[in-house]
Amino acid sequence: MPGTARPWVESRPSRHETCAPAGRSAPSRRPIPPGESRMRILSVPLIVAALLAGCSEDPDPTPQDSGVPQQDSGVPQQDSGVPPEDAGVPPEDAGVPPDPLPSGPEVPQGPPNVPEFSRAFPEQTRAPAIQSKTAIQVTEIASGFRNPWAIAFLPDQRMLVTEKATGSLYIVTPQGAKSPAVTGLPAVDARGQGGLLDVEVGPDYAQSKLVYWTYAEPRQGGNGLAVARAKLVEEGSQPRVENVQVIFRMMPTLESTLHSGGRLVFTPDGKLFVTLGERSILAGRVQARDVKSHFGKVVRIHPDGSVPQDNPFVNTQGAKPEIWSVGHRNILSAALDSQNRLWTVEMGPKGGDELNRPEAGKDYGWPTIGYGEEYSGAPIHDSPQGPGMEQPVYYWDPVIAPSGMAIYTGTLFPEWRNDIFVGGLVSQALVRLMIRNDRVVGEEHLLKGRNERIREVVQGPDGALYLLTDATNGKLLKVTPR
Template sequence: MRILSMSLIAAALLVGCQDDPAPTPADSGVPQQDSGVALQDSGVPEDDAGTDAGTPEDPLPSGPPVPQGPPNVPEFQPAFPGQTRVPAIQTKTALQVTEIASGFRNPWAIAFLPDQRMLVTEKATGSLYIVTQQGAKSPAIKGLPAVDARGQGGLLDVEVGPDYAQSGLIYWTYSEPRQGGNGLAVARARLVDGAQPAVEGVQVIFRMMPTLESTLHSGGRMVFTPDGKLFVTLGERSILEGRVQAQDVKSHFGKIVRINPDGSVPQDNPYLGNPQAKPEIWSIGHRNVLAAALDSQNRLWTVEMGPQGGDELNRPEAGKDYGWPTIGYGEEYSGAPIHQSTQAPGMEQPVYYWDPVIAPSGMTIYSGTLFPEWKDDMFVGALAGQALVRLMVRNDRVVGEEHLLKNLNARIREVVQGPEGALYLLTDATNGKVLKVTPK
């Protein structure tokens, strides 16, 4: 484990980024086309700026927003004040970034075992590792199923089961190769620890349906709730055949689903009484949700990738429609319009949106004690934005925004809060790193 100055880290990561081949098509910053539909998520890097923001008792932040480029769709105006470009804020605590481990090929997710070791997924290879706080990495865990690692597929999220102490179960999402295409799947198995770790009794508990041939917009974040339910975020596969199913309750595309840990359907799910609907569905009308977390009230929050413009922060509620592709704040990468309007009856507005986009992935809502000024703030990884985005939220509205760690020049794929209150990050590169953020 090494503790580096911010300047040394920035230099090292910049060299690494220059030596790496172009990022996967998922979010490389280069528009892609397929059947005339824009497929890729990108954005314009934004600079640090801001004014001090203090405790919740202090006045709300004021002043200019975080510097950013002009909006892609300037004719789309926010539906309410503070829906975009809120005042910039600035963390008062000096930050220390420690490199825990490196050498991961496009790592995607972190989950903590009870002894503070980490499970780390490697998207591109379909490998899962155990990493110690000292940076030692296990051999790849044996027994995981094959993945379709093209594009935005591969091995994605990982979570430790809520009953891990008794069952030893871990859960993961991945792009499952199938006859006629692929689809996101959720699997669980018992982790067998040791010099050569493995999983036993692999069970696929959920499969996104229908099967479709697409390498894009898989979704894949998981969140366990205190009552033992499991939220899973699902993309709409990007290509037109999938996009048009985002609001169709007969399809899993563009949905957030809620299941029990064994894959069965909770009896209070909102569409359970609709014989035409997939009973796992919680909410509809999403594009590609790669960030999700619970707040202090155990409510689900998500951040989803928009097209060119229109990344969204939402608080998905049971049975509600979040509008994609009917409404939104972005456009095709060709510049062609997607939406006639930003609002429509029966469709929810995002709590917040970004235009230009940050390409969000990974999210945590801070509840630790290492950074008292961050209490209840949201942290979102930014791929195209190459930053750790901090959102100050009051009464379910964003009131301040900060873009941290931009001097790393790194695509932040994952952010989680560790057991001791530090933030742990993954950088998305062919030499991806596990970084730890603590007070200096």
């Protein structure tokens, strides 16, 4: 509902919360794929540490005020940038030595769930804590959204906002006025982590008026992620979409309410990346590295759903030709950097959220390797490393439960330029990562004092960051300098 914008000024709590609020139900324990399990006896110190941490077994539990289960979530960002090999120094400052890299203690967090797994290189986890020099202000633009999921900006700076739980799409003005729900969208399977997810404005929107969205599609025999597009029509008081086309369907169909993925990222050459989860249950998990399945993949298509002929598996017999990379768990954050390279953040299990830079044809290892464990504490991986499988650029253990991602390119916060921002659900924070030469050199958790799950992060055309909070009374927030 529109209303008087209320600013909120950042304050820093004395304690970093890595766990969801108490009182939420734990997820069911899942079987471990055959051949990947091994016995491990948890020591008394580890059990005590886990109890002291007080963490939910679910890295992204349902909000206490929500009747809709949600464990994962995210949104793409087109105008973003991780620095090239110049260590992030802007051209006009090329003659000025860069600031020294951060050093010192890490961001406060709990003990790792899997302490026996060692990082592959020094900067891979628990980077030094950093602190923004610019004071920030958070203004509430609108509220009253039921578990909102994604934001996309129209050319006139109005926003498209999706509601996961209801399958509704709204148009919201910069002042917070919300349209009636857009009509004409297909039905969604809103159970669990399904529903209406990401939304993006087509690169040719000025001519075509096409918008694109992802959703959990109900099907005979189960469900699956689908990507649709349609023309947005605004005539009278009731906006609608016309000529809906489903341009991609995750296959095979499976009965699961979990791990759909669903982020959309357009590239400057007109291609469309779609991130996909592996459906969580064992029948889906074991397909994450199988090129005959879409589960646990990044796919790359043309805006009409056709397959680019330079995709890496186009000539592989039996492979899904849309596949770009394999071996992912559930990607809910995605953005392009200043070199137009794709970066993603995916949900880990209990430990092991990952920042990756997926490249064509590469295997990122899930479920064979990783840095987490089952919610029950049972092992998933024999090792966090394996031949022919890529290492994450960075990982979190314990998890932040990532959702939404932007790589900052604006001018409102010069010190943030080229930094990665990720929404944190369990961490209830806006997580900032300082990047140098494709490595994380510093980490900051902003907005901790608000105690809100951050579902979406988008950079607006004005250089501000726009956020969605995950709740039955979800909010649209704007972050600016104070």
